[in-house]
Amino acid sequence: MRLAGRPSPWGLGVGALALVLALPVLVVVVNLAEPAGEVWTHLAETVLADYVINSLLLMGGVTAGTLSMGVTTAWLVAMCEFPGRRIFQWALLLPMAMPAYIIAYTYTGLLDVAGPVQTLLRDAFGWSWGDYWFPEVRSLPGAVAMLSLVLYPYVYLLARAAFLEQSAAALEAGRTLGAGPWRGFFTVALPLARPAVITGLSLALMETLADYGTVQYFGVDTFTTGIFRTWFGLGDATAAAQLAAVLLGFVFLLILLERWSRRQSRYHHGGARRRQVPFRLRGTRGGLAAGACLAPLAFGFLIPASQLAVWAWRTGPALVDARFLELMRNSLLLAVGAALMVLLLALIMAYGRRLRPSPLMHAAVNVAGLGYAVPGTVIAIGVMLPFAWLDNTVDGWARAQLGLSTGLLLSGTLFALLFAYAVRFLAVSLQTVEAGLGRIRPSMDDAARSLGRRPWQVLQEIHAPLLGGTLLTALLLVFVDVLKELPATLILRPFNFNTLAVRTYELATDERLADASGAALAIVLAGIVPVVLLSRAIARTGERHAT
Amino acid sequence: MRLEVDTVTLGYGAKLVVQETGFCLEPGSLGCLLGPSGCGKTTLLRAVAGFEPVRGGRIRLGGETVSEPGYTLAPERRGVGMVFQDFALFPHLSVADNMGFGLRGWSRGERKARIERLLELIGLPGAGAMYPHQLSGGQQQRVAVGRALAPRPRLLLLDEPFSGLDVELREGLAREVRAILQQEGTTALMVTHDQLEAFAWADQIGVMHAGRIVQWDSAYDLYHQPADRFVADFIGQGVLLPGRVREGRRVETELGFITGELPIACRPGCEVEVLIRPDDVEFAEYGLRVEVLDRAFRGAEYLYTLGLPSGARVLCLTHSHNTHAVGDQVRLRLEADHLVMFPRTEATEALPLAS
Numbered sequence: 001m002r003l004a005g006r007p008s009p010w011g012l013g014v015g016a017l018a019l020v021l022a023l024p025v026l027v028v029v030v031n032l033a034e035p036a037g038e039v040w041t042h043l044a045e046t047v048l049a050d051y052v053i054n055s056l057l058l059m060g061g062v063t064a065g066t067l068s069m070g071v072t073t074a075w076l077v078a079m080c081e082f083p084g085r086r087i088f089q090w091a092l093l094l095p096m097a098m099p100a101y102i103i104a105y106t107y108t109g110l111l112d113v114a115g116p117v118q119t120l121l122r123d124a125f126g127w128s129w130g131d132y133w134f135p136e137v138r139s140l141p142g143a144v145a146m147l148s149l150v151l152y153p154y155v156y157l158l159a160r161a162a163f164l165e166q167s168a169a170a171l172e173a174g175r176t177l178g179a180g181p182w183r184g185f186f187t188v189a190l191p192l193a194r195p196a197v198i199t200g201l202s203l204a205l206m207e208t209l210a211d212y213g214t215v216q217y218f219g220v221d222t223f224t225t226g227i228f229r230t231w232f233g234l235g236d237a238t239a240a241a242q243l244a245a246v247l248l249g250f251v252f253l254l255i256l257l258e259r260w261s262r263r264q265s266r267y268h269h270g271g272a273r274r275r276q277v278p279f280r281l282r283g284t285r286g287g288l289a290a291g292a293c294l295a296p297l298a299f300g301f302l303i304p305a306s307q308l309a310v311w312a313w314r315t316g317p318a319l320v321d322a323r324f325l326e327l328m329r330n331s332l333l334l335a336v337g338a339a340l341m342v343l344l345l346a347l348i349m350a351y352g353r354r355l356r357p358s359p360l361m362h363a364a365v366n367v368a369g370l371g372y373a374v375p376g377t378v379i380a381i382g383v384m385l386p387f388a389w390l391d392n393t394v395d396g397w398a399r400a401q402l403g404l405s406t407g408l409l410l411s412g413t414l415f416a417l418l419f420a421y422a423v424r425f426l427a428v429s430l431q432t433v434e435a436g437l438g439r440i441r442p443s444m445d446d447a448a449r450s451l452g453r454r455p456w457q458v459l460q461e462i463h464a465p466l467l468g469g470t471l472l473t474a475l476l477l478v479f480v481d482v483l484k485e486l487p488a489t490l491i492l493r494p495f496n497f498n499t500l501a502v503r504t505y506e507l508a509t510d511e512r513l514a515d516a517s518g519a520a521l522a523i524v525l526a527g528i529v530p531v532v533l534l535s536r537a538i539a540r541t542g543e544r545h546a547t
Numbered sequence: 548m549r550l551e552v553d554t555v556t557l558g559y560g561a562k563l564v565v566q567e568t569g570f571c572l573e574p575g576s577l578g579c580l581l582g583p584s585g586c587g588k589t590t591l592l593r594a595v596a597g598f599e600p601v602r603g604g605r606i607r608l609g610g611e612t613v614s615e616p617g618y619t620l621a622p623e624r625r626g627v628g629m630v631f632q633d634f635a636l637f638p639h640l641s642v643a644d645n646m647g648f649g650l651r652g653w654s655r656g657e658r659k660a661r662i663e664r665l666l667e668l669i670g671l672p673g674a675g676a677m678y679p680h681q682l683s684g685g686q687q688q689r690v691a692v693g694r695a696l697a698p699r700p701r702l703l704l705l706d707e708p709f710s711g712l713d714v715e716l717r718e719g720l721a722r723e724v725r726a727i728l729q730q731e732g733t734t735a736l737m738v739t740h741d742q743l744e745a746f747a748w749a750d751q752i753g754v755m756h757a758g759r760i761v762q763w764d765s766a767y768d769l770y771h772q773p774a775d776r777f778v779a780d781f782i783g784q785g786v787l788l789p790g791r792v793r794e795g796r797r798v799e800t801e802l803g804f805i806t807g808e809l810p811i812a813c814r815p816g817c818e819v820e821v822l823i824r825p826d827d828v829e830f831a832e833y834g835l836r837v838e839v840l841d842r843a844f845r846g847a848e849y850l851y852t853l854g855l856p857s858g859a860r861v862l863c864l865t866h867s868h869n870t871h872a873v874g875d876q877v878r879l880r881l882e883a884d885h886l887v888m889f890p891r892t893e894a895t896e897a898l899p900l901a902s
Contacts, residue, residue, distance in 0.1 A: 443635035449622040450596055450629040451649035451698065465639045 010455075011361060014352035017345060018364035021423050024382025025374055028248060031241035031385075039236040043243070047221060051243075055222045055250065057140060058147070058215070059205050065148025066204045069296045070155025071197060075185060076293055078163035080279045082286040088293040089160070090535030095300030096153045097527030099484045101213025102504065102520045104137075104146045106304040108217070109311070109513040111137045138218040146214050149300035151207055155200035157534070162196030163189060181279050195264035202258040209250055210375035212487035213505060223247040224377045224487060231491075237385060244378040255373050305524060311517035320518070327519060331483055331499040334414070338421040339429075339478040343471060345422060346429035350437050351459055354445070365430070372427035376420070376488035383420045383492060387411045417492045424488065425481050429474040436470030437463065476529055483526050548609035548701040548734055549574050550595065555614075556603035557590050564590045566758040567604065572702075572751065577728060578736045579745045582755035583781070588738045591755075592704050595736065596629050597622035608701055628700030632707040634691040636679040642666075642690055643675030649698035665693040668727055685716050692724055696731055703728065705737040709744055717741070721748045742782055754778050770824075771885040772810070779822050779887065784850075786861050787820040789891065798888060801855050802828065802835055802879065807886030822887035825850060825864035834880035837861075839871050853879060 036044075076082065077089045095103075111117050111134075118134060121127065136142065166189060190197075212224040223243055231240040281289050345368075353365050371379065387410040398406045410416055440463060448458045464471070486501045493502065500519040507516035550572040557565040565587040572578040580588040593599045595606060597613065597620055606614040608627070613620040628649075636645050643662050650658045666672050669689040679687055688708065695703055708724070709717045725748050728735050739745050745752050746766040753760040754769060754777075762774040773779035779787075790800040792813045797804045800821055813819060840860065841852040844867065851863045851871070863879065871877055 441633060441635065443631040443633050444637065446596070446598060446622070446629065447631060447635040447637075447694075448648070449598070450625075450627060450704075451694070452623045452651060454621070454623055462637060466637075 008356055010352040010355050011358065014349050014361060015364045017349065018368040021345075021368045021371065021426060023386060024379050024420070024423055025248065025370070027382045027385050028241050028244045028378055031238055032245045034238050034242070036242070037236060037238055039230065039234050039239040040242055043226070043230065043239060047226060048243075048246075050221050051223050051226050054140065054215075054220055055209065055247075058144060058220070058222060059208055061141070061144030062147050062151060062204060062208045063201060065144060066152040066155045066201060067197070069148065069152040070200060070204075071159050071190070071193075073152075073293050073296060074156045074159035074163060075189070076289050078160045079181075079185075079189070080281050080289055082281040082289040084290050084293070088290075088297070090531075091297055092156055092293060093153045093531045093534055094297060094302075094528070095150045096534075097524050097531050098150045098301055098304060099213070099486070099501075099523060099527070100147050100150050100207075100211050101217065101486060101508075102308075102524060103150055103300070103304050104143070104214040104217050105504070105508040105513055105516060105520065106307050107142075107146065108137050110303075110307055111135075140218070140220050143214050143218045143220050146218075147208050147211060149296065151204040152296060152300070154204045154207075155197060158196040158200035159193055162193035166192050195261040198261035199258055202254045202261065206251060206254050206258075206373045209247065209254070210377070210487075212375075212377055212490075217508060223250075224375060227377050227381065228487075228491075231381070237381075237388075241381050241385060244375075244381045247375060247378055251373050251375070251378075255370070258373075305521075308517045308521045308524065311514040312521045315514050315517065324518060327498055327500050327503050328522065330497060331501070331522075334417070334499060335479045335482040337414075338418055338425070338482045339475045341418060342422050342425050342429045342478045343433070343474050345426055346433045346474065347459070347471075349426075350430060350433045351455075351463070353434075354437055354442075355455055369427040369430050371423040372425070374424065376424055376485055377491070379420050379423050380488040380491035383416055383423070383488075384411065387416050412492075412494050414494060414497070417489065417494075420488045420492055421478075421482050421485070424485070425478045428477050428481060432470060432474035432477060433467070436467045436474075440466055473533055476533065480526050480530050483523055549607075550578075550702055550734065550736065551607040552591070552595065552604070553607065554604040555591070555594065555601050555606060557587070557594050557599055558602055563602070564758055565594075568755075568759045569604065570751075570753050570760055570763045572734060572736060574734050575732055576734060576750045577725065577748060579749035579752045580736065580738045580755055580760070581742060581745045581752050581781075582740065584740055586755040587758040588740075588755045589706060592706055592736065592738045595702070596627055596704050597625050626698070626701040628695035628698065628703045630688075630691050630695045630703070630705040630708045632710060634679075634687045634711070636687055636691060636694070638679055640678075641675065642671070642677050642679070642682070645679065645690060646675075646694045646697050648694065661697055665697055668696075668730065669693045670723075684712050685720055688712060688720060689723075692727065696727070696733065699731075700733070703733050703735040705735060707739055708737065710739070710741070717744060718747050724748070754781060756781070771887070773822070773887060776889055779889075783824060784862055785822050785824040785827075786859070787889070788823050788859055788861065790819050790821045790888065792817050792819060798886065800881075801857050801859060802861070803881045805881060805883050805886050807883075810886065810888065811890065818891035819888040820891055822889075823861050823881075823883070825862040827881060827883035828853075828861055828863045828879050829882050830863070830865060830869055831878050831880040834878040836876055837879045839873050839875045839877060841873060842871070853877070 073088070073092050077085055077092065109115055113129060121132070121134075122129070125132075209222075210224070211222075212228070215222045216225050216228070223246065227240050227243045227247070230236055230243055349365050349368060353361050391406075391408050391411050394409060395406045398404055444462055444466075445458055448462050449455075453461060483499075484501060486505055489499055489502055490505065493499070498506075500523050504516045504519045504523065507513070507519070552569045552571070554567045554569050555565060556563060556567055568591070570578070580591060582588045590599060594601055594614060600619045601614045601616060603616055605612055608625065612618075613625055637648065640648065643666075646662045646665055647658050650661060653661065662675060663672075666675055669692060671686060671689060671693075674682070674686070674690075679690070682690065688711075692705075692708070705724075709721055712720065721744050737745075737748060750765065751763060752766055752769055753763040755761070756777045762769060762778050764772070764774075769778060769782050773782060776787075779785065788800050788802065790798045790805075792809065792815050793799050793804070794815050795806070796809055797806050798809075798819060798821055800823075802823070805821060811819075835855065837853040837855055839851055840854045843850045847867055848864050849867050849869065851865065853861050853863055855861065861879075
């Protein structure tokens with residue numbers, strides 16, 4: 001085996017994979033260099049300012065919402081003892097199972113004029129329609145509320161971990177210097193947890209920018225809806241890609257923010273861990289704490305999930321028909337296929353990096369993992385353009401040379417959709433697999449090599465069995481993400497190919513909210529699986545930290 | 548099988564870790580690379596295993612070149628066994644499966660017989676069905692040795708194999724492993740920073756310093772005939788005392804004359820430094836008056852630090868019934884069998900050497 005002077009097959013393979021996975025983003029960026037067409041000029045003059053302002057307002061609102069809910073609940077659960085703390089510490093994650101578009105449909109059904117809340121008010125007070133003021137859900141503030149309710153768990157998760165990891169001594173030193181719970185929180189704990197809080201926030205904001213279902217339904221014009229309209233309404237691919245590139249600029253800033261805050265947080269660890277919950281809240285204060293935790297949980301999960309369940313119960317028998325079963329089958333096949341494919345890619349990349357940790361390899365793996373921040377809409381455009389170009393080129397060549405048309409080879413196929421999922425969700429799998437591999441000491445690899453195994457045999461005989469549970473987790477996380485994904489699926493799905501998410505969207509757009517409940521409930525139930533996985537990990541750290 | 552490491556250079560990126568160094572290990576003998584952490588000994592061992600490519604030089608195993616610049620025979624094709632510092636037992640495999648891991652291609656019967664023989668050899672008969680986490684540290688260590696020996700490697704490498712174990716276990720296990728290797732007739736190379744472990748285990752020891760093997764010798768010769776100041780300092784304890792060469796192969800020091808073969812070319816009158824080990828001096832009825840500056844009780848012995856009239860210090864190891872308090876005046880005389888000296892450097896003061 002000659003090694004020096006030639007790049008290894010692993011290096012070449014991982015590099016090539018990374019390049020292919022980076023293709024959609026590159027395509028979108030390259031489109032910036034295209035001369036701006038009429039449509040773009042039109043967009044720039046009319047709606048672009050709205051997109052930017054709405055996106056900024058949305059991000060500002062979600063920042064306020066997720067920070068207030070996420071940090072408060074994290075602090076209470078990590079630092080205070082009050083009734084229900086043990087349940088809240090995992091239950092506060094449940095809203096993560098609720099895709100933003102589904103919670104938006106549900107609250108619309110609950111709060112609109114014909115919904116149970118307004119009906120109840122009218123009946124109770126004898127009002128009639130038009131007599132009274134009621135907040136309009138389908139608005140920008142409504143979208144902020146919906147997104148905040150399902151995205152605050154990102155902040156909660158990271159802030160809670162940061163509060164728990166803070167050295168006991170820091171807060172105790174603060175207390176001996178006269179800082180009580182409130183001052184201790186603002187002067188010691190919060191500054192120490194800031195990097196983690198910002199990381200969580202940047203993840204929540206990435207999801208906000210990526211959201212399509214909620215803003216589309218609420219009629220709030222942002223980049224994602226603009227891209228859709230430009231592509232399908234105005235039929236201008238270049239202008240759509242240019243919009244996507246502007247959106248990517250926002251995303252890139254968020255990635256920088258996230259990387260920066262993660263680097264900061266490295267210096268904030270250390271010291272002995274706390275064994276005791278420092279503050280005990282009793283009586284009214286305990287009740288207030290429990291209420292503060294119950295509110296986001298109730299509004300973010302319990303109420304909408306119950307409403308979905310009620311709708312599904314009422315429409316139940318009519319729901320489970322052949323069509324619904326086909327939706328289930330499509331969704332499951334797609335999600336399982338994507339999860340397996342993404343896992344395979346993640347394994348190759350993670351193992352390649354372990355085998356040959358060169359700077360080039362690190363760069364390749366990092367680039368391939370960037371897709372988690374890129375909105376599904378942008379990825380869909382980035383997949384669509386090169387695939388269409390390839391189809392046209394092959395077709396043109398075949399017509400000229402062979403006198404026949406090859407038609408669409410890649411566009412509108414499941415392959416295009418799976419490819420988009422791979423770009424978007426590789427990071428989820430990659431992080432899980434790399435964390436798992438990191439727990440296997442490198443001497444295991446060396447031992448197996450010195451006992452006569454080739455690198456891929458080591459992967460098969462040592463890593464695969466040792467990774468067992470980790471691989472299952474990686475599969476599940478991607479499975480659920482694919483099940484929930486809406487915009488990319490909407491754009492790239494083959495003609496007449498429906499999934500649960502797409503069907504929910506279609507029915508909701510037709511204002512058949514109750515009929516959408518079956519598919520929506522199925523997605524939410526599947527979404528609970530990763531929450532359970534996370535909360536099991538949380539329960540373990542909770543036991544360690546706070547008994 | 549004979550291992551030749553010939554002027555090998557190793558490095559990571561721009562940093563050279565091992566520079567043009569080499570040694571030769573004869574078939575059936577046990578060698579050891581000894582040195583402080585960061586001296587490049589583990590990198591050299593990993594290069595022999597095939598995990599690190601060489602930048603220069605050549606590694607040969609039984610006459611076959613396995614490493615040279617641009618060529619590295621993959622570790623799995625070398626027939627070289629390795630025992631790791633953390634043992635690296637596969638946690639998902641039983642003891643028997645761990646030991647049988649390298650026996651691919653053996654028939655079922657041969658495999659079983661080989662595993663059973665090795666379990667016996669390492670003193671764990673009947674433990675084949677157990678899993679690594681059920682074993683103690685010492686037992687895991689022996690399984691790791693058995694696993695590496697199972698495929699009858701051409702050469703066995705051991706990377707700090709005893710450092711993960713309790714101090715009380717180390718020397719006993721080192722001797723036990725030595726016996727096992729001798730019974731199998733294996734050629735082996737170990738890496739350690741612990742000289743007692745190296746002394747208890749190896750036939751030949753290479754002392755490494757800053758990427759080079761500075762001396763390849765037996766333990767006895769390393770102690771009594773160190774090749775340079777580094778080896779003198781690293782192996783055992785002692786101090787360097789100023790001296791002057793006199794006629795008749797004698798060296799005069801403050802403590803008296805030492806006679807012996809002059810290891811460096813010196814004329815009478817030239818200034819040198821002489822290595823005085825703690826066992827080279829003893830308390831006497833007559834001799835130089837020295838002051839007790841410090842003493843360390845070691846059970847059977849005392850290690851005294853003694854101040855000479857010139858201000859130089861020497862160490863003296865003596866029976867623990869020779870009790871003197873700090874500040875006492877005692878008399879000391881030389882009783883050295885070996886003359887070890889180096890050319891005098893600028894520093895004329897005697898340098899106390901750490902252990």
